[in-house]
Amino acid sequence: MVSGWDLEFYRTVFTNYWWHGLFFVVYLGGLVYLAAGKSAELKQVFVWPFVIMLISIFNPFLMEPILQRTGWQNRYSRFFWMLPAELLCAYILAVLIERQNRAEWRTGMIVMAACLVFLCGGSATEFALDDNIYKIDDSVIAVAEMIDAASEKERPVVLYDEEMYYWIRQYDASFTTGAKKSEMETYRWMTAEEIDASEQYESRGQAVAMFVRGVEVEPALINKVFAGREIDFFVRNRNFYSEEYLKQLNLVYVDAVEGYELYRCVQAREE
Amino acid sequence: MMDSVLGVVLALAALLCYGFLLGSSFCALFQKRERAGFCLLLGMMLFLAVFTVTELPIEKLGLPFHVLVYVQTGVLLALFAACIVFCARKGVFREWKMPAASDICMTVFLLLILFQVIYGMNNGGRINGYDTSYYNGHAMNAIYTDTMYQYNPRTGRYIGLETYEYDGYPMLIAYLAKVFFMHPLVVVNRVLAILEIILANLIVYETAMRLSSGKRRVAVWTAAIYAGMSVFCYQFEEGRFFYLWQRTAESKSMLANVYLPFALLALLMLVKESGALYGWLILMLAAIVGAGLSVSGIFVMAVMIGSGLLALIVCQRRWKYLPYSVLCMLPGMAIGITRLFL
Numbered sequence A: 001m002v003s004g005w006d007l008e009f010y011r012t013v014f015t016n017y018w019w020h021g022l023f024f025v026v027y028l029g030g031l032v033y034l035a036a037g038k039s040a041e042l043k044q045v046f047v048w049p050f051v052i053m054l055i056s057i058f059n060p061f062l063m064e065p066i067l068q069r070t071g072w073q074n075r076y077s078r079f080f081w082m083l084p085a086e087l088l089c090a091y092i093l094a095v096l097i098e099r100q101n102r103a104e105w106r107t108g109m110i111v112m113a114a115c116l117v118f119l120c121g122g123s124a125t126e127f128a129l130d131d132n133i134y135k136i137d138d139s140v141i142a143v144a145e146m147i148d149a150a151s152e153k154e155r156p157v158v159l160y161d162e163e164m165y166y167w168i169r170q171y172d173a174s175f176t177t178g179a180k181k182s183e184m185e186t187y188r189w190m191t192a193e194e195i196d197a198s199e200q201y202e203s204r205g206q207a208v209a210m211f212v213r214g215v216e217v218e219p220a221l222i223n224k225v226f227a228g229r230e231i232d233f234f235v236r237n238r239n240f241y242s243e244e245y246l247k248q249l250n251l252v253y254v255d256a257v258e259g260y261e262l263y264r265c266v267q268a269r270e271e
Numbered sequence B: 001m002m003d004s005v006l007g008v009v010l011a012l013a014a015l016l017c018y019g020f021l022l023g024s025s026f027c028a029l030f031q032k033r034e035r036a037g038f039c040l041l042l043g044m045m046l047f048l049a050v051f052t053v054t055e056l057p058i059e060k061l062g063l064p065f066h067v068l069v070y071v072q073t074g075v076l077l078a079l080f081a082a083c084i085v086f087c088a089r090k091g092v093f094r095e096w097k098m099p100a101a102s103d104i105c106m107t108v109f110l111l112l113i114l115f116q117v118i119y120g121m122n123n124g125g126r127i128n129g130y131d132t133s134y135y136n137g138h139a140m141n142a143i144y145t146d147t148m149y150q151y152n153p154r155t156g157r158y159i160g161l162e163t164y165e166y167d168g169y170p171m172l173i174a175y176l177a178k179v180f181f182m183h184p185l186v187v188v189n190r191v192l193a194i195l196e197i198i199l200a201n202l203i204v205y206e207t208a209m210r211l212s213s214g215k216r217r218v219a220v221w222t223a224a225i226y227a228g229m230s231v232f233c234y235q236f237e238e239g240r241f242f243y244l245w246q247r248t249a250e251s252k253s254m255l256a257n258v259y260l261p262f263a264l265l266a267l268l269m270l271v272k273e274s275g276a277l278y279g280w281l282i283l284m285l286a287a288i289v290g291a292g293l294s295v296s297g298i299f300v301m302a303v304m305i306g307s308g309l310l311a312l313i314v315c316q317r318r319w320k321y322l323p324y325s326v327l328c329m330l331p332g333m334a335i336g337i338t339r340l341f342l
Helices: A007-018 A022-036 A040-055 A060-070 A073-082 A085-099 A103-120 A138-150 A162-171 A181-185 A197-201 A204-211 A219-228 A243-247 A266-270 B005-029 B036-060 B065-090 B104-121 B130-145 B169-179 B184-211 B216-232 B240-246 B251-272 B277-293 B295-316 B321-341
Strands: A157-159 A233-237 A251-257 A260-265
Touching (some): A007 A060, A007 A073, A022 A103, A040 B251, A060 A073, A073 B251, A073 B295, A085 A103, A085 B216, A103 B216, A138 A162, A138 A233, A138 A251, A162 A181, A162 B130, A162 B184, A197 A204, A204 A219, B005 B036, B005 B184, B036 B184, B036 B277, B036 B321, B065 B130, B065 B169, B104 B184, B104 B216, B104 B240, B130 B169, B184 B240, B216 B240, B277 B295, B277 B321, B295 B321
Antiparallel strands (some): A233 A260, A251 A260
């Protein structure tokens, strides 16, 4: 059964996609221009599919029950990719520029096109050379190479913070993460300060989830995790954990790179 | 050695040459004279479609990754040999000619692509977070463990078989990495990223050419304005340009900037070609690639092509197109259903 209508959702998706809507207005203007024109081909390719989409996929009254059943709300905005808004805007502007016979009118049209681009958008991203050919942070490569150099195992089990977790296996798949996926993602959107420290006693997984976000979980608990999960290495993000805290963990310092330190887990080796 | 600028150039040159040969052969098969850019575009879509169709059964049978590498390479090499023989017999090679240096439109368009490639490779775009760790993680696992989707992409733990919906894109990354002796990150962030930028521009150019009945200046202006929009409107986080510049060469980015615009171009060609087999096959290619290499594409591509075909059938009152439409959509839908439910 459909549990109520959430029309606000559609407004949010629309505004998130089109922002201030200027592009969409220009696109609609282009569609009206084509609809009023003589070209049947353009109407068939741009106008009528838009009308069909408007009464089907972009119709909240039709889509609400479908989305509620499929749970695809977070993917709904991707249907806007079907609309060739930017292409149509660019084409109509190009036609308008090319139609002008007089140089001053043509220049005026080019200026208008440039203004539209700036008004609809804003600024480009910075122009910055990448660190390396892989297009990832140098620190990820440095940490991976540091672990490789220190490890005698083919597939060492490594525990790292949540940020490194998303990166390091994109570069080197020989590591196995010492925490489960669910643990790494439990406090994904929270900082260490926002996490309630008392939750560490709920379960061992909870303690790990907090630890990888930088919470100084009770050392005995984490030492048990190192031993129980046979973790070989721990990569410390230098923004996390005090020196005093680290001294209470069963770790031996191995090496460091910018932003990170590598420790070998002693107890795991002994067991 | 291949994880370098030279390696990227070599891999791109190999892919583009292969695509151009494939596209030229396809056009020659239907006795169509197309521009070099369109042959290249069509050839790359053919390459992706062949990959999709070959990869799916191997993946679903749970075979090791090296089987995919051998079979895929065999199929692509056989296709390459067939294209060479076909082109030689039909005299296609004699028709190839370099564009004239005095061709201003071509020079401006090529410069436009070059600037975008340089921008795309140096714009600081690096949102390799949650989603990319999934795609690239699976590609890395395939190479490292010689399996397909059997290890968790983020933790590296054995999971048996991935239960989350996934597409064939990670295996495309892994396959290209294997055959070009490259790191998957170089393949995705450089080779496929540059390829996406080139294909996105070619699609805009070709669509504008067909809309304006071959006015090259209109096509170049359209490509230039589109490029300006894409660079300066990248920050709309749900928009296609954000994916083009900040999440370049992710499967979603390819869907938004290559597969869907290509489907529009295919629909336009179908309208222009008055329903010739050539047009239907190109539309079918778009459906196959969209459904096979992007999970979102299974639905989005189906709705887009469905809406376009419905408009075409109703406007032209050509009800005989209905069975063609079903046949055109069938392979893509079959791939989508297999991916989601089997």
